[in-house]
Amino acid sequence: MAKKQTAQPQNLPSEDEAKFVEDLADKDDFSAWYHDIVRKAELADDSPVRGCMVIRPYGYALWEAVQRGLDMRIKATGHENLYMPLFIPMSFFEREAEHVEGFAPELAVVTVGGNEKLTEPLAVRPTSEAIFGHFYAKWVQSYRDLPLLYNQWANVVRWEKRTRPFLRTSEFLWQEGHTAHRTEEDAEQETLKILHEVYADFVEKELAIPLLRGQKSDSERFAGALRTYCIEAMMGDGKALQAGTSHNLGQNFAKAFNIQFLDEDGQRKLVWTTSWGASSRLIGALIMTHGDQYGLRLPPKVAPIQVVVVPIWRKEAERVIVQEAVDSLLQELTAAGVRAKSDWREQTPGYKFNDWEMRGVPIRLEIGPKDIEKNQVIMARRDNRAKAGIARETVLSELNRTLEEIQQNLFNQALDFRKSRTYQAANFTELSEKFADREKLGFVETWxxxxxxxxxxxKAKLQATIRCxxxxxxxxxxxxxxxxxxxxxxxxxxxxxxx
Ligand SMILES: [Zn+2]
Structure with a gap:
């Protein structure tokens, strides 16, 4: 393929390099730093409607990786996907008292359709327990119909006052599982299975985010649930992020929607239901757990691009041999299942290095005429920014080994950070002290x-809540x-x- 020729300097003028990095807000100003990464790594953009977001291709590729990892586990634990409508009749919504009370302040409601006032207002789903409840009442007749193990991938709307891309937006993407069971034990088992085998397994193994698993206090419990279990992670500023929740709904929704079945003993009984969700805020968790002063750092398992190859050349004759070397390398990597791409853009190598670092690509390979002479490539790791030459014939094995190492290293770093920011407090004075220093914010364990x-x-005095x-x-x-x-x-x- 013909490329337009441009002479490329081997080294980016230090001024440009400094400017690109300088442009990223200092990580100490965590909120500004977060927004900068979202913008500069091209993950998302603001929408004309306040509180909504446009997920750009690179951000959406991350979401697809989250979907793949979760969906695989959701199916492996016996669930099927289906799809429920976006609009829910308000009357459905109002049947479970605690549920409607909990969600009413965040509801978006449609009252006009096709220029006519609707006879019944429609809620834009903030979550779908109500509509699932309605259909479960229809679909369940006998104990033989149980359990129902369904999940849907959808968008939901919660009218948020204060929003932040990926973390809290008025419309967001998620999966919501809804299941119905014959006994309370079955429902409880399901709730915990999802927490451990689906959510925690995915988030720790693929997103490399260490978690605490536990139960929510009553005030933090899902509106309408008996018990809520959660996974909680520590972000780079020491704050907590709820990364997924699994609710045992008891018989609350079964009563509200009259979901009954005829049991083996000839008695009509109410089912036991659960619901569970994880959302696009996991992308926010990725940014805030692993990001550094140079941008994103992505765990190899979910990185849309695992390896980027940056060609280095000055003269046309050099470009030809470099291109040959890059093409053959890419072919080898792609055939081996590595997500790799080469960057032939007309920017300087230095600009490209910074750009891919900002996007968190785990490994960068550099190939220039001198490397080809030495039969080597230069490998730069994103996690620790170490750089070394490796023999051309060992590239694939070195890459695979290093990708695994980076995955593990990111997890270990996050775990060490959490340990260093986890404290204990014996009384309220000690508790207050732990939350007084913004630089050392973290988790405080106590009775x-x-x-x-x-x-x-x-909560009123320290703005701290029980995470679990x-x-x-x-x-x-x-x-x-x-x-x-x-x-x-x-x-x-x-x-x-x-x-
Ligand atoms: Zn007390």
């Missing part, structure tokens, strides 16, 4: 008596004294400021 008042007081009551406690004791009221307490809780 809580279970009172919603203590929880609310702490972890399944695995870091203390041996079974009880202690409440961090707020000092009364006997048997709940070990993780407090944090949260997104």
């Amino acid at each position: 809580w008596c279970g009172s919603a008042d203590c929880e609310a007081e702490i 009551l972890p399944f695995e406690k870091s203390v041996k004791a079974k009880s202690g004294t409440c961090v707020y009221c000092g009364k006997p307490a048997d709940k070990w809780a993780i407090f944090a400021k949260a997104y």
Whole structure:
């Protein structure tokens, strides 16, 4: 393929290089840094409607990687995908009291269609328990019909006042699973299976984000649920991000929608339902867990491009031999299943290096005439920015080994960071101190008596909430004294400021 000729300097003038990086806000200004990455890595753009977002191709490729990883696990655990309508009659929505109360402030409601006032207003789904409930009542007759294990990939709308791309937007993409079971035990088992085998497995193994798993306190529980379980991750500024939730809905929705079945013993009984969701905010989690002062750092397993090859040449004669070497290398990598591409844009190599670093591509290969002479390529890792020459014939094996190493390294770094920012507090004074220093913000583990008042007081005074009551406690004791009221307490809780 003919390329337009341009002489390329081997090294980018240091001024340009400095400017590109300088342009990225300092990571200490975490919010500005986050928005800069979203913009400069071309993940998303603002929409003309406030609070919505345009997901650009590179951001959408990340979402597709999230979809693939979750969908595979959702199906492997016995679920099927289906699709429910975007609009839900308001009357459906109003049947579960706690549910409508919880969601009413965020509802978008359609009252006019085709120039006519609708006889019944339609809610744009903020979540789909109501419509699933309606159909489950129709689809379930006998115990033989159970369980129903369904999932849908969809967009939902929650009218948010304060929004931030990927983390909190009025419209977002997600999957929502909805299941119906014969017994309470079956529903509970399902709720936990999703948390561990689908969400935690994907987020830790593929997104390389270490998690805490646990149960939500009542005030943080899903509106209409009996129990909510969650995975929580620590972001680069020490704040918590809820990365996925799984709800045991008990019989609340079964009662509201009259979902009954005839059991083996001839009795009509209500089913037990669950719902669970993970959303495009996982992309925000990726940015905020792994990003650094040079931009994104993507775990190889979900990186849309795992390896980028940057050709280096000055003269036309050089370009021809470099192109040959790059083409044969790309062919080898692609055939081996590595997601690789070459960058022949008319920019300087230095510009390209910075650009791919900003986009978080795990490995960059550089090939120039001198490397071809030495039968080598230069490999630069994004995670630690180490650079070394490797023999041409070992490139594939070196790449595979290094991609695995980067995946593990990103996870380890995030885990070390979380450990270094996890504290304990014996009383409210200590708790307050832990949240006083913005530079050292993190998770605080402590005893809580279970009172919603203590929880609310702490939230009001410190803007910190209980992220979860972890399944695995870091203390041996079974009880202690409440961090707020000092009364006997048997709940070990993780407090944090949260997104
Ligand atoms: Zn208390």
